[in-house]
Amino acid sequence: MARLLVLLAILACSCQTISAEYFTEYTADKDYLIKQKRIYNILYxxxxxxxxxxxxxxxxxxxxxxxxxxxxxxxxxxxxxxxxxxxxxxxxxxxxxxxxxxxxxxxxxxxxxxxxxxxxxxxxxxxxxxxxxxxxxxxxxxxxxxxxxxxxxxxxxxPAPYELYPYSFFNSEVLEKAHHAKLFGKLESKSGAGYDTYIIPANYSGWYLNLDFDEEHKLSYFTEDIGLNTFYMYYRFEYPFWLSTEEFGLTPGYRGEEYLYGHKQLWNRYFLERISNDLGYIEDFDWDKEFHTAYYPTMTFHNSFPYPQRPHWTRFPEYKFKYIEDVKNYESRVTGAIDSGYILKADGKWVNIYTPEGLNLLGNIIEGNEDSYNLPFYGSVDFWGRKILGFNPEPNNPYQIIPSALEYFDTSLRDPAFYRLYKKIFYYWYRYKEHMKAYQKEEIIFPELKIDSVVVDKLQTYFDQYDTIVSAGMVVESQKEAESTYVKVRQPRLNHKPFKFHITVKADKPTKAVMRIFLGPKFDMHHKLYDFRESYKYFYEIDQWIFDLNAGTNKIERNSRDFFFSMPDLESSDIFYKRLEKAIDGESFTYQGRLYGFPERLILPKGKREGMPFQFFVYVSPLTSEPTKYSSRIFGDYLLDSKPFGFPLDRPVYEFQFNAPNMFFKDVNIFHKDEYELNITH
The missing domain is CATH 1.20.1370.10 (Hemocyanin, N-terminal domain)
Structure with missing residues (x-):
């Protein structure tokens, strides 16, 4: 996902505006339109x-x-x-x-x-x-x-998953009101088209509880964001752990590495939100001791069963012990593979993992997916970690289960244990990278390219109100009721004003180059300046693209709305379906060659009212090999270079290596304002 690079059409002049027109846009034919309508009808x-x-x-x-x-x-x-x-x-x-x-x-x-x-x-x-x-x-x-x-x-x-099954996205209080919308909702409009629309106001889980001792609830606006959770669901749909690459034609070669780096990106983005709320480091945990962080979902399933909760400082239940023994064995074997440099295949042969494809192989055995070289031996740290940390009861029989939030991809991010589990998994990432040593100067420093300046527009975040239609996830008594009543949940969500980068790059000669932009912390929660040799681990890659540099000075402009992996909110199903019907009757209908992306409005952490310091790390390097095409049915088609995910911040760093002409640190402040204080142009 985060490695997907884009080869753009570059203007012939030295002043370049880089845009997101690389996503192929198609005009739908009748066959596509009919199929699209039939798929929607099935899920309605x-x-x-x-x-x-x-x-x-x-x-x-x-x-x-x-x-x-x-x-x-x-x-x-x-x-x-x-x-x-x-x-x-x-x-x-x-x-x-x-x-x-x-x-x-x-x-x-x-x-x-x-x-x-x-x-x-x-x-x-x-x-x-x-x-x-x-x-x-x-x-x-x-x-x-x-x-x-x-x-x-x-x-x-x-259709968006929060429209189909709102139980995974809103707390029980909201959905109880939604089920009785005429009693608890606000009638927004009586439509001449034959349906009424009711609005249910919503906040986030736990907002009414006394959780002063549990500061994790400060992040609920982020961890419970419906767009972010939908993104994670689609991210895990890209490579379902239960499908094999060979049988079902998944994109080969990236699966395990994308699993590790994609989660690292999410974890780093979460960490930036933590420091925006003055929260400290994410604590480690031991399978044999109490688990520190609580989780109170305040959610119910469609059958009224509550989601399992986890109190503070609780020992793992006895019925989880068998899983704990297994996961500790798996962790030991993964660590052994990293330190020895070899994975034991199911046929008894050893495979070297310190090769270009080695991290991919390591990611496969950690996730325990169908491409793992030895699933019985290495198991799945991911799968069984979720099983343990969810604190849900064991089923009475195979068909009477009460899953935890960690056992669904559309609710995983809501539980703070998710980020503790992946901190443990990233231990393997860092251990592997430390064995590879730091990059040599000649691998990351390119004197023929120089970033002269980086200017960034003022960065402002705010909360706006968003309406989610949840009618199709409610129980109705008749088709007439389904067609005559719309229920929408109105909730505040984090957003930011669009901003631009203005980058000046000098090149000794015409060069095809790769630009990468990372966002990271400047100070820790105690307002102590970070040492980059430590903070590089927390830098979040927000954009990268391939482009042409002319000899001499190049002025580059990059809009935040064009970042390659992000996209705006989905159009709601009611509007989309009406547009679809009009297209079947003859109107033009266009669609992009991708299904989803990271929520554009969540690129920036919240920051603070008075402004909060962060750093951009801007890095340009020559394209050293021919790009290769990456095709994703979910995230689109891109061109990739041959560098590892997260390059050049994917290995241990030393500051003297990161003070070079082709690198630039830009200090910025992120200001959080109330919506009414901003002159927002949508």
């Missing part, structure tokens, strides 16, 4: 298929998978799924999580059924059947993956 009130759009429900009931087995390209996969179905699968209405082995096995069988449908029509009918009979959570998980990956559904958009 997907938990009540017999009530909302009963015609589709009947069509799904009528589909006979076994009788149409020739409509699938892999009859073995079809029969394996039918064996599961005929012997009983997770019932509809039951809680679901992919972090339970039996449910994972059933999900994989369902996904393979979707994947091997010969054509879109077969896929659509199979999905209608599954929508009528399969557990809702399992159906949406497998169906979403199939839509993302099938060749005949490329760039078909899925």
């Amino acid at each position: 009130y997907f938990s009540q298929p017999d009530i909302v759009n009963p015609e589709l429900y009947k069509e799904g009931q009528a589909w006979d998978i076994k009788a149409n087995i020739d409509s699938y390209t892999n009859s073995t996969a079809v029969m394996e799924f039918l064996d599961h179905w005929e012997n009983g699968m997770l019932p509809r209405g039951a809680l679901y999580s992919i972090f339970y082995p039996i449910l994972l096995h059933e999900t994989k069988a369902l996904f393979r059924l979707f994947w091997y449908a010969k054509d879109f029509e077969t896929f659509f009918k199979t999905a209608l059947w599954a929508r009528a009979y399969i557990n809702e959570g399992m159906f949406v998980t497998a169906f979403a993956q199939a839509v993302i990956r099938r060749p005949d559904t490329k760039y078909i958009r899925l």
Whole structure:
């Protein structure tokens, strides 16, 4: 993800404005529009298929998978799924999580059924059947993956997850009011189109509790942000740990490294938000001692069961001990691999990990994904760490589970334990990098390139109000009710004013170059100046791109709205669907060649009212090899250089190496203001 580089079309003059036009924009044809509408129809009130759009429900009931087995390209996969179905699968209405082995096995069988449908029509009918009979959570998980990956559904958009299942994004108080919107909501408008819109005001979990002793709640606006949690869900959808690269055509070569660096990016971004709120370092923990940080979700599932909570300074429950013993063994084996430099494959052969692809192999065994060289031996620190830290009870039987927030990708970021677990995982990243030693001067210093100046516009953050339509996640009594009432949740969210970088670079000769921009802390929570030899670990990569430099002086302008990995908020489904219908009737409809990106409005940490010091690290280097194309169905198509993720801050640093012509540290202040104080231009 964070390594995706973009080769832009550069103007022939020395004054360059770098823009985000590299994302391919397509004009939809009729086939795309019809498919897009049908996908949306499947997911519209997907938990009540017999009530909302009963015609589709009947069509799904009528589909006979076994009788149409020739409509699938892999009859073995079809029969394996039918064996599961005929012997009983997770019932509809039951809680679901992919972090339970039996449910994972059933999900994989369902996904393979979707994947091997010969054509879109077969896929659509199979999905209608599954929508009528399969557990809702399992159906949406497998169906979403199939839509993302099938060749005949490329760039078909899925409704936002917070619209489909708001229980993962809003606390129980908000959803209780949403279920009784006419009583607790504010009637915003009576529409002449035949529906009423009700607004439910929302804050964040724990806002009404006395949590003075628990300062983590200061970050709830960030950790519970619906856009950030949706991004993390899509990030984990890019390389589902339960799918193999070879069988399902995932982008090869980056999986494990992206897993490590993508999480490191999120962790660093979280750390910058911590210091904006005067919070200190993230504490370490020991599996054999009390866990320091509490979590009180104030959330419930659709069946009214509360999410499990974790009190402060609590020892791990006895029923987690078996997992603790396993994860400690896995950690020891991973550490042994790093220190010895070799991974033991399942066939008994040893593989050197201090090679260009070595970090990728290491990431695979830490995550414990399907490309791990030895899953039984190295297990999954990620999988079992979540299982332990969630503090949820053991299931009474395989189909009676109460998952924790850590056992869903759309709620993981809400639990402070997530960041403690990944701090432990990054220990392996740093240990591996320390074995590789620091870069030599000639590897990172390029005297032929010089950054003369960096000017950044004033940086201002604020909270604005955002409306999320949650109607399709509510229970209705009739299709008429579904079509006549819209319920929206209104919540404040962190945002920032757009800003620009103005960078002047001198080049000895025409050069194709790579620009990288990192944001990091200037002072710690005690207002002590950071030593860069320590603080480099916390720098967050906000942008990078490939471009052409002319000989002499080059003036470059880069807008924050053009950062390659970020994107604006998704258009709400009600507006999107109306636009889709108009397009089917003849209006033009365009779409981007990507599904999601990091929320554009969360690029900057909150800062402080009086201004808070941060640092930008701007780094330019020549492109030393031909770019290679990276294709992602979720994040788009990009051109990459050959440098590691996070270069040049991915190895231990010494300050004398980072005082060079092609590097520039820019001190800035981030000001947080109330929305009414700003002259916001949207």
